[in-house]
Amino acid sequence: MSNLREGAFGNATALSCRECGTQVELGPSYACPECFGPLEVAYDFPAVSREEIEAGPANIWRYKALLPVPADIEDSPNTEPGFTRLLKADNLARELGLDTLWVKDDSTNPTNSFKDRVVACALSATRELGKTVFACPSTGNLANAVAAAGARAGIKTVVFIPSNLEQPKQVNSAIFTDNLVAVDGNYDDVNKLAQEIAAEEDGWAFVNVNVRPFYAEGSKTLGYEIAEQLGWRLPDQIVIPVASGSQLTKVHKAFQELIKLGLVEGKPYRIFGAQAAGCSPVSTAYKAGVDAIRPVKPDTIAKSLAIGNPADGIYVLDIARETGGAVEDVTDDEVRAGIVLLARTEGIFTETAGGTTVAVLKKLVETGQIDTSLETVVINTGHGLKTLESVQDAVGPKATIAPSYDAFEAAGIL
Template sequence: MTITSARETGNAPSGTPTLRDGAFGPARELVCRECGTTRELGPHYACHECFGPLEIGYEFGTVTREQIEAGPANIWRYKALLPVPDDIETSPNTEPGFTRLLKAEHLAAELGLSSLWVKDDSTNPTNSFKDRVVACALSAARELGSTVFACPSTGNLANAVAAAGARAGIETVVFIPSNLETPKQVNSAVFTEKLIAVDGNYDDVNKLASEIAGEEDGWAFVNVNVRPYYAEGSKTLGYEIAEQLGWRLPEQIVIPVASGSQLTKVHKAFQELIALGLVEDTPYKVFGAQAHGCNPVATAYKDGVDAIRPVKPDTIAKSLAIGNPADGIYVLDITRATGGAVEEVSDEEIREAIVLLARAEGIFTETAGGTTVGVLKKLVETGQLDPAAETVVINTGHGLKTLDAVSSAVGPYATIAPTYAAFTAARIA
C-alpha cells in the first residue's frame, strides 16, 4: 500500500511512501460519510468525489471482553477497535483513558434522577478528553512518517498535542492566537519550544494551519490532515462507559457538542459493541449539550430543520465555541433517531452547574462540563429526559483550566481570627 504524494493529494503529512503491515490495525480504508466512496488509508480527510468528510472503515476480527479486560488501564485496551498498530503500547505515548465512571448519587438526588453516572475525563494526562484523540492522531502521524506534529488551538487541544508530542519525541508545533492569556500559553509552552503566536483570531490560526497542511510535506495537523484517525479516539469514551457499566449500554447519555465529533463517535462505539456482540442491543437515547452563546445545533434541533446555520460564538464555554460545527448534521441525525434531543444553557447556568457538580460529587469541571451538566438539569426539568432511566453524563475537562468562570461565584464562608474563641463564635459546623 502506498501513499500518494503531497503534490497529488494536496494534504499529505508524510514524505514516507510506504506503510508497514498493520500500521492502522483493523482499519481497512477511508469511507466518505456523504457518498460512501472509499479510498486507501493515508493522510486524506476529504472525499475526492464529493469533498465530504472521510472516516475510518474497519474489518474487525474476533474481539472478546476477556481480551479487552486483559489489556492495560488506558485506551489501548481497545486497540483492536482503533486505527492503530498492534504494538502501539511500545511507542512512547501519554497512555490516556480508562478514566473514572463515578456513580453520582448526590447529583442524581439533586436533579431527581434514579440512576446517574459521570464519566470523568478531567483526570486524563493533560486533563481533558483531547488526550484520547491526540493519542490516535500521534499513532497515525508516526505510521505515516510525519516529521512534525501540529495543531491550531486555544486550549485543551494545544495542551494535549504539546504533551503527546514531547513524550513521543517528535517535533511539535502549536499555533495559538497571539492574544491568548499567559496562563493558557504556559500550559502548552511548558511542553514544547515551538509555540507559535499568530497575530489574528482563532479562525485566522485555523486557516493558516490548513494552508500549511496543504503545502508542507511531513506535517501532521491532528485536526486537519490526520483528522479521520484523530476522531476515532473519541470512540474509547463509549467503549469505556459500556465496559465500566459491566458490559452494557446506558439508557440515556448526555454529551457536549463542539464540532459534534465526540457525540457521533460515542454512538459509533456503541453500535460497534453491539455488532461485535460485546454488549446487548438495548435502546439508548443520545442528548447533545451546547451553550446558548454557541448553539447552532441546538437551534436546528429545535427548529426541526436539517441545516445548521453558523453562528458567531460568544460564551464562556470556549472549548465548545465552534460556530460552524462540521459534524452538526450527524448530531441532529443521531439525537433524533435515538429519541434524544439537543439543548442549550446560558453562561450563568453553566457557572451554576460547575459548582453544582463540584459540591455534589467532588468533580471540578471546566465550562464545557458545566454546559453538559447544566443541559442535563434542563433536560430533566423540561421533561425531555426520563428521570427513571439510567443516565450517563460526560465531563470532558478540568476546571483548573477555566478557573475564571467560577472565581467570582465561590469564596470563603467566613474570615476569623486564629483563635478557638473566634472559631466557636463563628458557629461553622
C-alpha cells in the same frame, strides 16, 4: 499508500466518505475526492471477546483491535490515556431528581482532558505516515494534549491557539513546547490558518485537519469504556458536550460497533448534546427543526466548546433525532452553576465544558426532555483547574476571621 508498513493502521481498511460512501486508501486525507464530504475510518474487524479486551492494558490500547493503530502500538512512546473512572453520582442524581446517574470523568487523563485519547490515535497515524511535525489548531485542551504527546514522542510540535485563550491552558501547552503560536482571532480563524499550512507543508500532520479521520477515532474509546465499566451494557441515556460534534458522533459509533461485534446487547439509547448559549449553532438548528447549521461567532466562557462552525454538527443533529435525544444549550451563568453543582455534590472540579454538560442535564430534567427513571451517563471532559477564571469570582472564603475561637463563634460558620 505503498510505503506504509504492514498493519500500520491495524484492522482499518480504508477511509470512507460519510456522505456518498466513496472509499479512498488510508492516508493524510480528510475530504472525499468525489463529493468533498468528510472521511472516516472503515474497518474489517476480527472476532474479539470481552476477555481479550479485559486482559489488555488499563488505557485505550485495550481496544487497539478496534482502532486505526498497529498491533505494536504499546511499544511506541505515548501518554497512555484512557480507562478513566466511571463514578456513581448518587448525590447529583438526588439533587436533580434522577434515579441512576454516572459521571464518566476524563479529567484524570495525562493532560486532564479527553483530548489525550484522540491525540494518541493521531500521533500513531503521524508516525506511520512519516510526518515530521505534529501540530494542531486548538481551543486549549487539544493544544495541551498535542504538546505533551509530542514531547513524550520526541517529535517536533507546533500548536496554534486563539490569543484570548484562558491563561492556564496557554501555560499547560507552553510548558511542553516552545512552539506555542497565539493567533489574533477565534478558533475558526485558527483552524482556517491550520488548513492553509497543511495544504502547503507536506511534512506537517495537523491532528484535526489532515489526519482528522484517525484522530477522531480516539473518541470511540469513551463509548467502549462506559459500556465495559457498566458491565458490558449500554446506558439508557447519555449527555455529551458538543464543540465540533466529533465526540458525540464517535461515542454513538462505538456503541454501534459494540452491538455489531456482540460485545453488548443491542438496545435503544438516547444521546443528548450540550452547548453553551454563546456558541450554540447545533442547538439552534435542532430547536428550529432544520438540517443546516448556520455558523456563529462564539461569545461564551466555555471556550473549549467555542467552535462556531462545527464540522460534525449535522451528524449530531441526525444522531440526536435518530435516538430520541435532543441538543440543548445553557447560559454562561448556568455553566458556572453547573461547575459548582458538580463540585459540591460529587467532589469533581470540571472545566466550563463539563459545567455546560451538567447544566444541560439539569435543564433537560426540568423541561421533561430526559426520562428521570432511566440510567443516565454524563461526560466530564476536562479538569476545572484549566478554567479557574470562570468561577474565581463566584466562590471564595465565607469569612475572614482572627485566629481565635471567639472570632470563629461570632462568624457563625455553620
